[in-house]
Amino acid sequence: MTPFTALRAPAAVLDRANIDTDQIIPARFLRKPRGPGYNQFLFHDVRAAESGFPLGPSDNPAILIAGANFGCGSSREGAVYALADAGVRCVIAPSFGDIFAANAAKNGLLTIVLTPAEIGALIEAVRQGAELSVDLPREHVRPDNGTAIRFAIDAFRKTCLVEGLDDIGLTLAHAGEIAAFEARDRAARAWAAPGSPPTLNSRS
Amino acid sequence: MTDPMSRPLTLFDKIWNAHAILTREDGTALLWIDRHLVHEGSFHAFDIIARDGRGVRRPDLTFGVADHYVPSTTGPIGDAEAAGLVAGIEANAARHGFDLMGPGDPRQGIVHVVGPEQGITLPGLTLVCGDSHTSTHGAFGALAFGIGASEVAHVLATQTLWQRKPSALRVGVDGALGAHVAAKDLILAIIAAIGASGAVGHVIEYAGSAIRALSMDGRMTLCNMSIEAGGRAGLVAPDDTTFAYVEGRPRAPKGADFVTAVAAWRRLPSDAGAVFDREVTLDAAAIAPTVTWGNTLDTALAVTGRVPDPDAAHDAPARGRIAAQIAYMGLTPNAALDGIPVDRVFIGSCTNGRIEDLRAAAAVLRGRRATVPGLVVAGSVPVQRAAEAEGLDRVFTDAGLRWGEPGCSMCTGMNGDTVAPGERCASTSNRNFVGRQGPGSRTHLMSPAMAAAAAVAGAITDVRRFAP
Ligand code: SF4
Numbered sequence: 001m002t003p004f005t006a007l008r009a010p011a012a013v014l015d016r017a018n019i020d021t022d023q024i025i026p027a028r029f030l031r032k033p034r035g036p037g038y039n040q041f042l043f044h045d046v047r048a049a050e051s052g053f054p055l056g057p058s059d060n061p062a063i064l065i066a067g068a069n070f071g072c073g074s075s076r077e078g079a080v081y082a083l084a085d086a087g088v089r090c091v092i093a094p095s096f097g098d099i100f101a102a103n104a105a106k107n108g109l110l111t112i113v114l115t116p117a118e119i120g121a122l123i124e125a126v127r128q129g130a131e132l133s134v135d136l137p138r139e140h141v142r143p144d145n146g147t148a149i150r151f152a153i154d155a156f157r158k159t160c161l162v163e164g165l166d167d168i169g170l171t172l173a174h175a176g177e178i179a180a181f182e183a184r185d186r187a188a189r190a191w192a193a194p195g196s197p198p199t200l201n202s203r204s
Numbered sequence: 205m206t207d208p209m210s211r212p213l214t215l216f217d218k219i220w221n222a223h224a225i226l227t228r229e230d231g232t233a234l235l236w237i238d239r240h241l242v243h244e245g246s247f248h249a250f251d252i253i254a255r256d257g258r259g260v261r262r263p264d265l266t267f268g269v270a271d272h273y274v275p276s277t278t279g280p281i282g283d284a285e286a287a288g289l290v291a292g293i294e295a296n297a298a299r300h301g302f303d304l305m306g307p308g309d310p311r312q313g314i315v316h317v318v319g320p321e322q323g324i325t326l327p328g329l330t331l332v333c334g335d336s337h338t339s340t341h342g343a344f345g346a347l348a349f350g351i352g353a354s355e356v357a358h359v360l361a362t363q364t365l366w367q368r369k370p371s372a373l374r375v376g377v378d379g380a381l382g383a384h385v386a387a388k389d390l391i392l393a394i395i396a397a398i399g400a401s402g403a404v405g406h407v408i409e410y411a412g413s414a415i416r417a418l419s420m421d422g423r424m425t426l427c428n429m430s431i432e433a434g435g436r437a438g439l440v441a442p443d444d445t446t447f448a449y450v451e452g453r454p455r456a457p458k459g460a461d462f463v464t465a466v467a468a469w470r471r472l473p474s475d476a477g478a479v480f481d482r483e484v485t486l487d488a489a490a491i492a493p494t495v496t497w498g499n500t501l502d503t504a505l506a507v508t509g510r511v512p513d514p515d516a517a518h519d520a521p522a523r524g525r526i527a528a529q530i531a532y533m534g535l536t537p538n539a540a541l542d543g544i545p546v547d548r549v550f551i552g553s554c555t556n557g558r559i560e561d562l563r564a565a566a567a568v569l570r571g572r573r574a575t576v577p578g579l580v581v582a583g584s585v586p587v588q589r590a591a592e593a594e595g596l597d598r599v600f601t602d603a604g605l606r607w608g609e610p611g612c613s614m615c616t617g618m619n620g621d622t623v624a625p626g627e628r629c630a631s632t633s634n635r636n637f638v639g640r641q642g643p644g645s646r647t648h649l650m651s652p653a654m655a656a657a658a659a660v661a662g663a664i665t666d667v668r669r670f671a672p
Contacts, residue, residue, distance in 0.1 A: 018401065027616045034251060045638070076352070078248075103352035106352065107354065154368055167358065189222075191461045192238055195456060198454035
């Protein structure tokens with residue numbers, strides 16, 4: 001995963017609430033294998049319906065400012081692949097779909113939650129031509145010639161992003177604790193083991 | 205569990221505490237995962253573990269289905285890409301040694317119908333799946349939530365997941381639902397009350413006399429749509445209704461194990477005095493048959509209501525939002541919802557593809573004719589067979605609807621069952637998003653009985669008019 005530290009870039013503004021992942025990438029593209037190229041699916045049908053849509057398949061500003069509940073709906077990680085492949089590295093919104101935010105972190109896409117008032121100020125600065133500086137280690141975002149706005153992020157998520165860590169590897173460092181839990185739990189909750197599969201008659 | 209010295213705990217706290225292997229200083233916990241459901245759309249995750257040379261840690265806790273891409277017609281999958289994804293999950297099941305309920309298997313169906321049906325889903329468990337409607341399984345008092353492909357890969361490789369503990373929201377619904385008002389109407393009314401992002405960062409526990417009175421099929425419909433309010437998961441405390449459903453299911457504990465399990469499950473409900481971060485209450489008797497008019501779930505309204513007027517909105521952004529949805533949906537401000545013509549009907553999905561849903565739809569359709577085309581798809585092969593044994597399939601086909609093969613079908617149209625651009629569909633599924641049922645599709649969500657009534661009327665209509 002590409003580490004994320006600091007970034008200074010222009011921002012695109014998509015000031016609408018409840019942008020769901022079906023809009024970010026329509027279902028019919030989810031069957032496509034991973035590989036560079038998910039950018040062509042980014043907001044595919046919205047772009048077709050709306051001229052002047054602020055994001056395209058390429059040459060996008062690295063920062064996106066969006067409305068509340070961005071990335072709600074389906075768990076499809078393809079929504080993050082599409083944004084990342086199209087060059088978006090950071091999304092700023094008043095709130096995110098929980099699954100989207102988790103998926104983003106796994107792919108080096110930073111999600112920043114700010115208040116609607118703070119976002120309003122950033123949008124104003126961007127409209128006047130400012131670029132934004134995002135500093136993840138110091139947890140702030142600042143428009144050119146403006147004051148820094150602090151954001152909060154889970155320490156673990158931040159470490160994974162800053163260091164570009166594969167968290168399966170990190171988890172396996174706890175293999176001993178996991179195995180001990182597993183053994184303890186197996187004894188304490190014998191009922192939780194799934195019963196054997198039923199004997200099947202094949203379908204007529 | 206109600207140690208007088210300790211703080212009263214919620215159902216959610218109890219499950220969380222029993223599964224936290226370790227907790228970091230920032231509050232992120234490593235959770236043990238009891239059940240992991242995968243489907244043919246989970247291929248990215250299998251590709252990730254293959255790329256990194258990792259295996260599946262607990263194939264005995266991993267269960268596969270084919271649901272999203274299977275056709276609703278009989279015979280082989282015509283679409284080569286879809287066939288490739290189904291072949292892919294078959295190859296991964298063979299390679300890693302987990303149980304796959306794929307095409308031709310008498311247990312096959314939508315992942316959120318199959319888990320409970322097979323007794324894979326049990327109270328007190330943690331259960332995850334690479335699908336946002338995994339919240340369905342919370343109907344059993346299991347902590348169940350959807351995850352993305354990278355997290356699916358993490359669970360495959362480690363049987364664990366890093367999670368920050370969400371907040372707890374209690375939705376209390378007391379009183380009795382009116383005649384022809386179903387669990388679907390209840391959850392639509394709840395989402396309308398708390399908003400499409402009203403439960404972001406929260407696990408919802410549904411409680412109160414109206415919830416207790418729901419059957420397991422109804423509780424699954426309710427918990428299924430927790431994600432549509434942004435909820436991380438939905439929960440209903442397990443009770444005798446739950447235990448009666450679970451007992452005798454193929455994968456459920458048997459004999460003495462079942463007795464031990466029920467004793468453990470009886471300790472799960474939230475303690476008296478347990479504190480929730482937020483509470484919301486609704487009166488069940490006030491809920492009418494409900495439909496959505498727009499492209500977000502908070503546009504749910506009683507069928508007796510009207511399309512809103514953007515000019516009456518309180519501010520400019522709301523005006524813009526309403527106007528955009530009215531334009532996409534092809535509606536007129538202030539028009540009565542009752543009477544809006546529909547082009548087709550879809551009855552099925554992980555929200556409303558269970559036997560009670562099909563019975564409710566059939567009760568309206570029996571002896572009547574649909575005036576628009578429609579598709580009825582059971583959520584699984586066992587549901588399909590049960591419906592056929594009761595003659596429900598004949599009720600649907602006699603009414604002029606198509607009786608399809610089990611799967612996700614027209615809920616997202618990944619298998620090719622799409623709603624044409626500009627067409628309006630009365631649907632029992634769970635999302636009314638722009639393009640959800642196909643590019644340009646217009647979806648109105650409602651209960652199975654309401655969708656059946658819409659099929660007969662050729663328009664959105666109040667099912668209470670069709671009362672048998
Ligand atoms: S029925 Fe629809 S919502 Fe449910 S799992 Fe299938 S595609 Fe997803």
